[in-house]
Amino acid sequence: MASPTTTAAPVTPDLAVLQRRATERAAARAGGANRLRGHIVCDGLVRIFKTEGVEVVALQGLDLVVDRGELLAIVGASGSGKSTVLNILSGLDVPTAGIARVGDFDLLNMSAKRRLRYRRRMVGFVWQQTARNLLPYLTARENVELPMRLAHGLRGGAARRRAMELLEMVGVGYCADRRPDQMSGGEQQRCALAVAVANDPEVLFADEPTGELDEATGAEVFAALRTINAELGVTIVVVTHDHAVAGQVRRTVAIRDGRTASEVRRSARVGADGVEEVVSEEYAVLDRSGRMQLPAAFVDALSLRDRVKLNLEPDHVEVRPGDSSTEDGSGTGAGGNGGAGTSGGNGRAGGNGASGSLPAAPGEAS
């Protein structure tokens, strides 16, 4: 994480090709490549739930930027705040404080009418529970046609043709005349994706869309998500607690305790032998105030506790276990920097004992 760990994986260059196509389509939809940046922006997002006098801080200053045409996965342990983010972004819930913006919609300050418009026209949504996504008494094609009828009054041949196109795009054209109980879980979820994009939304949110599926079927649903992303240029955010999805998308953001903690980016590059390979790089995410979370594995490995010593090196920052006794006076207490005590700008730490070493981030963090 801190050293962007670079691992060469077997070639899956289609990820790069699909992302390129998604970016082109998204730029065409938005009216130019200069309009890609920051389709979804969360800045210092806070959500506090109050139940029976008890406050739960589900999000504590979450920062996230997703560009138009991106396919992003949000991962995190149970209770880390993933669904809370998605509910806010999809207009189902309202944050307590901070900034949450999707396109031109400010999600903190929307009239009920504008919120309804946002939810009908701007976003599509897929839930984990297959039964929640489709009406059981309609066929797959009728399910896809329904949102078009409700929003645009589109019916007859035009609605049918568009529904068939979408079902075929996600690989379940053969299920057009089947009701949900005549389809497998994976087929239902792919049909649900077609329903979710029926009204041509700019963004698609999916909350654990593969949570009830086995690995192979889950991979088919992810392939359908990638196809929708590439063919329609829809910006997609998928929430999951399955870290294995990192291999299925180009960017994965990890949330811990209601904050973005780290992210993994995958990109294709041509190696010295001329063969294209996919490279994964993992970064810690720095917020606007300079705060970051150390990965739990680093904290455990060095038994870091209470306060740590930081040294600024020419091209990286060094993190060392701090003395609990503070006999040298360098531990300056918690303050606003996540409990880190700093020890000057150029004091080189002696010896080569165990220390966490944080290379300068290449400025790609969200």
Ligand SMILES: Nc1ncnc2c1ncn2[C@@H]1O[C@H](COP(=O)(O)OP(=O)(O)OP(=O)(O)O)[C@@H](O)[C@H]1O
């Ligand atoms: N409506 C609510 N009322 C009170 N607390 C809530 C509510 N919704 C979420 N929380 C709390 O907020 C925190 C984050 O919940 P959230 O559902 O966003 O986590 P998650 O990462 O999606 O978890 P999971 O993977 O289990 O769905 C948890 O502590 C949860 O108990």
